[in-house]
Each structure stands twice: as structure tokens, then as C-alpha cells.
Amino acid sequence: MSLDLLLALFIGAALFGVGIYGALSQTNLVMIMMGVELILAGALVNLVAFWRFLHPDSYAGQMFVLIVMTVMALEMAVGFGVAIARFRTKGSVEMEEAQELKG
Numbered sequence: 001m002s003l004d005l006l007l008a009l010f011i012g013a014a015l016f017g018v019g020i021y022g023a024l025s026q027t028n029l030v031m032i033m034m035g036v037e038l039i040l041a042g043a044l045v046n047l048v049a050f051w052r053f054l055h056p057d058s059y060a061g062q063m064f065v066l067i068v069m070t071v072m073a074l075e076m077a078v079g080f081g082v083a084i085a086r087f088r089t090k091g092s093v094e095m096e097e098a099q100e101l102k103g
Contacts, residue, residue: 008049016042029086029093033079040072 019038026032044065051061083093090097 005049005053009046012042012045015045027095029083029095037072040068044068
């Protein structure tokens with residue numbers, strides 16, 4: 001395993017860890033979404049690192065990265081839509097006060 005791959009995996013793991021901490025420790029909806037984005041970014045960095053160092057001539061890794069980036073964009077659009085709607089109606093985006101969002 002090369003040093004570049006290890007460095008990329010370390011950075012991806014660090015992003016994933018910070019994202020997990022951010023998503024689980026915050027009560028603000030926007031901060032939780034930022035944590036989820038860091039989790040997805042960490043997974044994406046690891047995915048790109050494995051693709052680049054193991055199968056650089058295959059296009060499957062690039063397509064999977066595009067799919068993950070699309071999911072990230074959709075998650076942020078839906079999340080911010082919910083946050084804006086919640087803020088306009090209740091004046092707060094704290095998850096502890098959002099009991100009516102339960103299914």
C-alpha cells in the first residue's frame with residue numbers, strides 16, 4: 001500500500017469521524033446536515049482513493065462518485081428546504097422542538 005493511499009484514507013477517516021461527531025452531538029438541524037455532509041465527504045474521499053489506486057482505468061468508480069455527489073446535493077436541498085420551512089413557521093431549527101416532524 002502506498003503512502004499516498006494511506007494519507008487519503010486517513011483524511012477520509014478523519015472527515016468521517018468529525019462528521020459522525022457533528023451529526024450526533026448537535027441539536028440544530030443545519031449542523032446535523034453539515035455532519036452528514038462530512039460523513040458523505042469522508043466516504044467519497046475513501047472511494048476516490050481506492051478507485052485511483054486500485055482500478056484507475058475503470059470508469060465505475062467515477063460513476064459511483066457522481067452518484068454520491070448527486071445524493072449529497074439532494075440531501076442538502078431537501079434538508080435546507082425542511083429547515084427553511086421549519087424556521088418560517090416556528091422560528092427555530094432545533095430538533096428538540098420539532099416533535100411534530102415524527103412520522
